[in-house]
Amino acid sequence: MARSIDYGNLMHRAMRGLIQQVLADVASDGLPGAHHFFITFDTTHPEVQIADWLRARYPAEMTIVIQHWFENLMVDDEGFTITLNFGNQPEPLRIPFDALRTFVDPSVEFGLRFETHASDDEDDEDEGEEDDGDDDPTPPRAAEVVSLDKFRK
Template sequence: MREIDYGNLMHKAMRGLIQTVLTDVSENGLPGAHHFFITFDTRHPEVEMAEWLKSRYPEEMTVVIQHWFENLAVTDDGFSITLNFGNSPEPLYIPFDAVHTFVDPSVEFGLRFETQDFDEDEEEDEEEDEDQAPVAEAKPRGEAEVVSLDKWRK
């Protein structure tokens, strides 16, 4: 019997929201006090980042898009951006399905993704400065939810 997969449909819609927001920022800049904390899985096979960052953040990394960023480009599958890590500009590519959380604390908005679209077990069988902070381990597979903003409040 076929069932409607509401969890994956919700994730697709939420990733579309992130894509729309980042596309607007890439074209028009960050409006007002808006800024983003984006936590992503650095183990995702399509993440592109410097080896020294990958070794510093082997599982998960949080980046902040706020004061200084360059080259923000958004596609259907993810976004690329250059961020400053200790006065060292580094390019990153983050696929949307690697994103665990997306938070804009200026308006108390946040999303959390509890599932991953890639399967780490299959991947194994086939063979994280001021702008980022390590975060808890990846969450187990589950449902989508809105994230509490208490973690990012000052």
């Protein structure tokens, strides 16, 4: 039996599931009303797939906007793919949920911030292993509400 409840990991999984469901709904039905999303992700995550010129321009993180024009939004258990327009140049992107840093829908003042981005697979591998008492230098993953002022013009 676990020595404590890992609330940070549970929250991360729940918030990832929430974003997965929202994006899946948008993929099948489109964006309702005034909803739109600002999604910031870690461009150094090994499973992020973006054009080389985008990676060069955004070497650490990138914020995309899903609003007026997007195509080919497909969502699976690990992340999503989408084609967005960058200066009249359509570019496909693959963004794993574990690379997300923030998800904001300013139309309803909703936002999440993901503090760390370790893979859930690593957590699954650790299950069943005994805790040797050493402190893990990596802080637990957590999600929190993010201020929308950062995204206002």
